[in-house]
Amino acid sequence: MKLHAKTLVVALALAPAFSFASEKKAEDAKMNDERLVTILHNTNQEEIAAGKLAQEKGTSADVKNLGERLVADHTKADGDVMAAADKAGVKPNPSSLSAHDKQMEQTDKKKMDQMKKLSGSEFDKAFAQEMSRDHDHMISMLKDAKSHVSPPIRELVDNTIPVLKQHKDLADKASKSANRGTSQGRAPEPVKR
DSSP states (O other): OOOHHHHHHHHHHHHHHHHHHHHHHHHHOOOOHHHHHHHHHHHHHHHHHHHHHHHHHHHHHHOOOOHHHHHHHHHHHHHHHHHHHHHHHHOOOOGSSSSHHHHHHHHHHHHHHHHHHHOOOHHHHHHHHHHHHHHHHHHHHHHHGGGGHHHHHHHHHHHHHEEEEHHHHHHHHHHHHHHHHHHHHHOOOOOOO
């Protein structure tokens, strides 16, 4: 009897967590044209701002080039998003975002606010690593969303993923060069004999 009571107490304590997790999964699975267009539009705006920040604060050529590419590609991508949205008969609508989407936007905003406080190689390293993670996450999300959207939005996704992969590659390259620069700055070169 005591074992059953303990099991019941544990089950009741965990029920809200399991319920929340299943609701979150169900909510996140409900991707549609309007929600994806809103996410993409917001992300493009964030990436344009991030690219401008990299051009302003970056010290390495790789980070500055990544910033320039982010501004150019995400400006074009936002036009593509709006054109695809028009074809699909939707517009960006913040009320279509899930609680998880909104939480992710806040997290990204906080990360960029923290990034603004960095400078020099510290900025380069953090920026490149963050851009790599963000683009990897976005590629994964788009692959998952693709089967839940209409043909015009699916075509947009197909055209967007290769550009995001290029951005991730550029961010990885910038991260490697920033890490090389950091390690070289800490350890003196061996004396040649």
